[in-house]
Structure formats: C-alpha cells, structure tokens
Amino acid sequence: MPPIAPYRYFFFAAVILASAILQPTTFFRAAARILHIKQHLPVVNPAPAFLHTNRTLHTMAYEKELELALLAVQRAAILTKSVYSSHSKGTLTKTDSSPVTIGDFGAQALIIASIKSAFPDDEVVGEEDADDLRANADLKSLVWDLVQQAKLSDSAAEGSIGGPIKSADDMLTALDGGASQGGNKGRIWALDPIDGTKGFLRGGQYAVCLALMVDGVPTVGVIGCPNLPVDDKAPLDSKTGFDASSEGNGVLFGAVKGQGATSRALTDGKLAEPKKITMSPLPDVSQATFCESVEAGHSSHGDQAAIASKLGITKDSVRMDSQAKYCSIARGAGDLYLRLPTSKTYQEKIWDHAAGVVLVQEAGGEVSDAYGKPLNFGIGRTLKENKGIIAAPKSVHAQVIEVVKEVLSAKKD
Numbered sequence: 365m366p367p368i369a370p371y372r373y374f375f376f377a378a379v380i381l382a383s384a385i386l387q388p389t390t391f392f393r394a395a396a397r398i399l400h401i402k403q404h405l406p407v408v409n410p411a412p413a414f415l416h417t418n419r420t421l422h423t424m425a426y427e428k429e430l431e432l433a434l435l436a437v438q439r440a441a442i443l444t445k446s447v448y449s450s451h452s453k454g455t456l457t458k459t460d461s462s463p464v465t466i467g468d469f470g471a472q473a474l475i476i477a478s479i480k481s482a483f484p485d486d487e488v489v490g491e492e493d494a495d496d497l498r499a500n501a502d503l504k505s506l507v508w509d510l511v512q513q514a515k516l517s518d519s520a521a522e523g524s525i526g527g528p529i530k531s532a533d534d535m536l537t538a539l540d541g542g543a544s545q546g547g548n549k550g551r552i553w554a555l556d557p558i559d560g561t562k563g564f565l566r567g568g569q570y571a572v573c574l575a576l577m578v579d580g581v582p583t584v585g586v587i588g589c590p591n592l593p594v595d596d597k598a599p600l601d602s603k604t605g606f607d608a609s610s611e612g613n614g615v616l617f618g619a620v621k622g623q624g625a626t627s628r629a630l631t632d633g634k635l636a637e638p639k640k641i642t643m644s645p646l647p648d649v650s651q652a653t654f655c656e657s658v659e660a661g662h663s664s665h666g667d668q669a670a671i672a673s674k675l676g677i678t679k680d681s682v683r684m685d686s687q688a689k690y691c692s693i694a695r696g697a698g699d700l701y702l703r704l705p706t707s708k709t710y711q712e713k714i715w716d717h718a719a720g721v722v723l724v725q726e727a728g729g730e731v732s733d734a735y736g737k738p739l740n741f742g743i744g745r746t747l748k749e750n751k752g753i754i755a756a757p758k759s760v761h762a763q764v765i766e767v768v769k770e771v772l773s774a775k776k777d
C-alpha cells in the first residue's frame with residue numbers, strides 16, 4: 365500500500381473534529397464502542413445552538429420523544445376537556461383525602477398506552493393507578509367510554525401514538541403502568557394526568573403534564589393547559605382562562621434540555637406550529653408578577669406575601685392551579701413562582717414539577733427548592749431531599765433565594 369500523504373491526516377482529523385461537533389452523542393457513543401468503554405455515557409446536547417437552525421443537518425436529540433409526548437398529551441386533553449365541560453366528573457377521594465376524577469384515570473391510561481407503544485422498555489412514574497376501577501365496574505365502564513371517544517382527528521397522528529386502546533383490560537393495564545419507583549438510572553417518564561385536580565373541579569386552571577427523565581434529570585417536558593389563552597402575552601390575572609368556553613383557549617407547551625421551549629395552540633388533531641417562548645427580562649425584581657397556588661394548603665400564602673413584600677413587589681399575586689404557573693412564567697406572562705411548604709412532612713411529588721422545570725429552565729429560568737438547593741428527581745417518586753420550590757429568571761434567582769431564607773429563618777425564632 366502506498367504511504368498516506370501527510371495532508372490526508374489533516375483531512376481525517378478534520379472529519380473526526382467535525383463529527384464530534386455536529387453529532388457529539390453519536391460520535392462519543394461510537395468512540396466508546398470502538399474503545400470498549402462500558403460506563404454509561406452522559407446525554408450530550410447534539411450540536412451547538414447555532415446549528416439547530418438548519419434542521420436538515422441532523423436529527424435533534426429526543427425529537428421522537430418530544431413529538432410522542434406532545435401528541436399523547438394533546439389526545440389526553442381531548443378526554444379531560446370533555447370531562448371538564450360535563451357536570452358529572454366521577455370524583456372520588458383518595459386515601460390522602462385528595463380528589464381524583466374519571467378524567468385523571470382516563471388521561472393516565474391514554475398517555476401510558478402511547479408511551480408504551482413507542483418506547484416499550486421505558487418506565488413511568490404516574491400519579492394514579494387502576495385500583496378504584498378494578499373495584500368498581502361502573503366507574504371502569506365510565507372511564508372506558510371516555511377513553512374510546514378520545515381520538516386525534518388526524519389519523520396519522522393518532523396512529524403515531526399507538527392508535528386506540530384495544531380493550532377495557534388493556535386500559536387497566538396501561539393505567540397500572542405508572543407504578544415505577546423512579547430513580548437515577550435510565551429513562552423514566554413522570555406523568556400527572558390532571559395536575560390541579562381541585563382547579564379542574566372548581567372551574568379553574570389545570571394541566572396535563574408529562575416529562576421524560578434521563579438518569580434522573582428532567583430532559584423532555586410537555587404540558588397541555590386547556591384553559592390558558594393561546595396568546596403568550598395575554599395579561600395574567602387570577603381569572604386568566606377561567607372561562608373554558610371562550611374562544612382561543614388551550615395551549616400546548618414543550619421543551620427539550622438544551623433546545624429551548626415552545627408554545628402552540630392545543631388542537632384535536634395534528635400539532636399546530638410552535639412558537640419559541642422565553643421568560644421576560646426582569647431588570648428590577650420589585651416589578652415582578654409572582655404566581656402561587658390557589659389552594660392555601662398547597663403552599664404558604666403568608667410566607668409568599670412576606671417574601672414578595674421584602675423584594676419590594678407591590679402587585680397582587682396571581683393565584684393559579686397546576687403547572688400552568690410554570691408555563692405562565694416560562695412564556696413571560698408572569699415572572700416568579702413561589703411555593704413555600706405548609707407542612708414539615710409533605711414531600712413534593714416529581715410529577716408535579718418535572719415537566720414545568722424543563723420548560724422554565726429552557727426559557728431562561730432557574731428552579732430550586734426554597735433554600736436554593738437543586739431539585740433531585742432521581743431518588744424516587746417524591747422530591748424528599750427538597751423543601752418548597754422557587755422558580756425565577758436566572759438573573760434574579762439568587763436574590764430571591766436570599767430573601768426566602770431570611771423569611772424562613774425569621775419564622776424559626
């Protein structure tokens with residue numbers, strides 16, 4: 365074989381460098397395979413942000429997961445909307461005295477069936493299970509009727525998420541598919557089929573929330589908010605979207621770690637065109653609009669008012685149920701989300717936060733617990749290492765945490 369001319373080495377080196385930049389995940393995986401490196405490789409952002417503009421260059425990481433999650437949530441929202449507008453919601457009280465409805469059961473079954481059709485090996489941490497339906501045939505048949513009716517009007521979209529669930533027994537199996545104990549290894553979805561069930565029953569905001577966690581890190585987040593106005597800049601007040609019958613309501617939010625966040629109109633068929641969303645610049649925290657739960661039992665309105673006042677905030681809080689709060693600050697309609705604990709023992713559930721956290725991070729925000737500690741999603745079904753939640757634009761997050769700590773330590777004296 366003739367010797368390789370020296371310039372060819374440069375050519376090979378250039379090709380290797382270009383693949384490492386353009387396709388880092390594939391590159392490092394291939395290199396690991398060649399070098400027989402067995403340890404788990406980190407998730408690598410597929411390419412620098414400037415290359416994302418040209419979609420023909422490469423496939424975006426988690427593109428399939430994002431599309432599946434968006435369509436699965438969109439289909440589940442068809443079901444939740446039909447229950448929302450009917451007067452009988454089949455409400456039960458769970459052992460922790462919180463409510464659950466036929467909407468929660470139906471939406472969870474539909475979404476898990478979609479996940480399993482595309483990613484059969486993935487685990488799911490879902491809020492609900494099929495125990496009540498197995499014990500009550502009438503309840504089971506009510507939910508089965510709803511599940512059969514909830515179809516995307518676009519048959520390709522419906523097919524891409526597995527098509528209809530085949531039988532009532534398959535529905536129960538899907539519903540029970542959310543029993544994963546979570547953890548920090550591999551791919552685990554966190555699902556809240558109806559977040560803000562109390563808002564759903566009261567005629568307020570609610571959200572259908574789904575996140576994919578990879579090695580315990582929320583990586584893909586999708587939230588459907590059937591009662592939020594589509595306009596990202598619609599003024600936010602505690603009445604936002606309360607009239608579910610009004611035109612133009614229903615938003616679908618999506619985000620992938622390292623790729624930004626979007627909103628689009630929620631439809632009953634194929635996905636609408638996405639719009640990029642970002643948090644509002646907030647040069648002066650005293651001008652902030654802050655969001656909090658409607659339910660005083662879910663977060664301390666008193667502590668939140670004290671924090672706002674110390675930050676010089678004079679605007680009233682916007683009280684809103686569900687992860688619609690994360691969505692609202694991610695699209696710049698509000699600025700801060702404060703969730704201070706009401707009890708020493710309550711552990712926040714991962715499905716109440718995973719999707720919202722990806723959305724806010726990707727829109728330019730930071731989310732931590734009340735003491736500024738990062739949220740640990742990789743230790744089970746709850747955030748047991750954390751207390752409370754603070755979400756804010758990156759530029760003011762540390763300033764807000766200082767004030768939160770002052771308010772909390774003053775309480776201890």
Ligand SMILES: Nc1ncnc2c1ncn2[C@@H]1O[C@H](COP(=O)(O)O)[C@@H](OP(=O)(O)O)[C@H]1O
Nearest residue numbers: 558559560561562657658659661662685686710
């Ligand atoms: N004592 C408590 N402290 C904090 N969150 C609580 C709580 N009791 C219930 N929750 C959670 O609060 C969620 C609703 O949050 P919000 O007040 O922001 O709307 C509920 O979700 P579900 O409605 O899915 O059960 C539930 O998981």
Ligand SMILES: [Mg+2]
Nearest residue numbers: 462463491561
């Ligand atoms: Mg609940």
Ligand SMILES: [Mg+2]
Nearest residue numbers: 556559560716
């Ligand atoms: Mg919830």
Ligand SMILES: [Mg+2]
Nearest residue numbers: 491556558559
């Ligand atoms: Mg719920």
